[in-house]
Amino acid sequence: MGAWLHSSLPALTEQQFVAWQQLIETRTGIDFSQHLPILQGGLFRRLRELEHVDVDAYFKQVSKQPEGLHEWQRLLAHIAVKETSFFRQPAAFELVRKYLRKRVTQTQTLDVWSVGCATGEEPYSLAMIASDVIEHSETQPFLGVLATDMCTEALQLARGGCYREKRLEQVPASFRRRFFTLDSEQWYRIKPELHQRICFAQANLLEVDRLPALPMDVIFCQNVLVYFRRGRTKQVLDALVARLKPGGLLVLGPGEAAHWQHPAVTRTAHQGVSAWLHRAENPVPQPISEGRKV
Numbered sequence: 001m002g003a004w005l006h007s008s009l010p011a012l013t014e015q016q017f018v019a020w021q022q023l024i025e026t027r028t029g030i031d032f033s034q035h036l037p038i039l040q041g042g043l044f045r046r047l048r049e050l051e052h053v054d055v056d057a058y059f060k061q062v063s064k065q066p067e068g069l070h071e072w073q074r075l076l077a078h079i080a081v082k083e084t085s086f087f088r089q090p091a092a093f094e095l096v097r098k099y100l101r102k103r104v105t106q107t108q109t110l111d112v113w114s115v116g117c118a119t120g121e122e123p124y125s126l127a128m129i130a131s132d133v134i135e136h137s138e139t140q141p142f143l144g145v146l147a148t149d150m151c152t153e154a155l156q157l158a159r160g161g162c163y164r165e166k167r168l169e170q171v172p173a174s175f176r177r178r179f180f181t182l183d184s185e186q187w188y189r190i191k192p193e194l195h196q197r198i199c200f201a202q203a204n205l206l207e208v209d210r211l212p213a214l215p216m217d218v219i220f221c222q223n224v225l226v227y228f229r230r231g232r233t234k235q236v237l238d239a240l241v242a243r244l245k246p247g248g249l250l251v252l253g254p255g256e257a258a259h260w261q262h263p264a265v266t267r268t269a270h271q272g273v274s275a276w277l278h279r280a281e282n283p284v285p286q287p288i289s290e291g292r293k294v
């Protein structure tokens with residue numbers, strides 16, 4: 001390790017901060033304009049790893065396309081907030097379970113999308129709930145879970161499907177037995193039967209339109225749009241609605257997109273959850289009425 005690693009890098013100038021902030025927001029939607037310490041902290045961690053001292057040269061390197069894209073991905077792993085857990089925000093999973101109980105009787109394939117899946121705990125939680133619902137239902141629709149994130153490093157961990165025991169605190173004991181094997185002391189691995197239900201793919205939310213247009217029964221997008229400006233949030237949500245099957249369910253994090261409305265969806269009444277139901281077949285645009293029950 002170079003001696004300089006132990007000395008601190010000089011703080012970003014206002015001009016450097018604005019340039020980095022704009023580059024990141026243009027490419028990811030994440031607005032760091034009020035979060036200099038987070039942006040600078042992530043950037044400097046990567047620069048220290050690289051033993052790189054010239055912030056401006058590094059900026060030029062990652063700005064280049066396509067040459068800089070590999071390094072851009074390495075940087076993303078440091079600046080993207082990837083906090084997650086199994087069954088995070090349990091009320092949202094309760095809502096999904098309730099919704100799927102009805103839905104399984106109406107469809108032959110159940111398509112669920114975890115948008116911004118980070119290290120995989122969210123799509124595996126959704127797959128566990130959906131598998132459980134299917135197992136207890138008379139109909140047996142095919143289950144497919146799409147799990148996307150822009151960060152390849154997070155996706156690699158997600159695909160691995162191996163978690164320390166401590167990460168499983170919120171997983172009910174019966175689910176642990178059914179869906180995990182104990183790999184080695186303290187490491188639990190997702191069983192192949194569940195793992196094979198999930199397709200992990202790198203995708204940027206700003207480019208939803210480039211994804212194959214597979215319509216979804218459930219789109220679960222929690223704690224991703226909190227970092228986006230309101231206008232961008234609307235753009236993304238409008239694109240997600242276009243991916244819902246008629247009658248499909250869109251779930252966001254609590255309090256997210258409180259002001260967003262779209263003629264094709266109605267807000268659901270479920271305490272502590274921000275969720276919208278796609279209107280029935282051939283929706284006729286009409287004013288949003290609050291509080292439709294799932």
Ligand SMILES: C[S@@+](CC[C@H](N)C(=O)[O-])C[C@H]1O[C@@H](n2cnc3c(N)ncnc32)[C@H](O)[C@@H]1O
Nearest residue numbers: 028080081084116118149150151204205222223
């Ligand atoms: C805080 S984590 C949330 C993880 C999970 N949804 C949850 O609630 O536990 C946010 C995730 O969104 C991803 N993300 C942020 N902006 C994105 C974008 N433009 N496209 C795709 N993923 C994005 C990040 O890489 C990160 O993994």
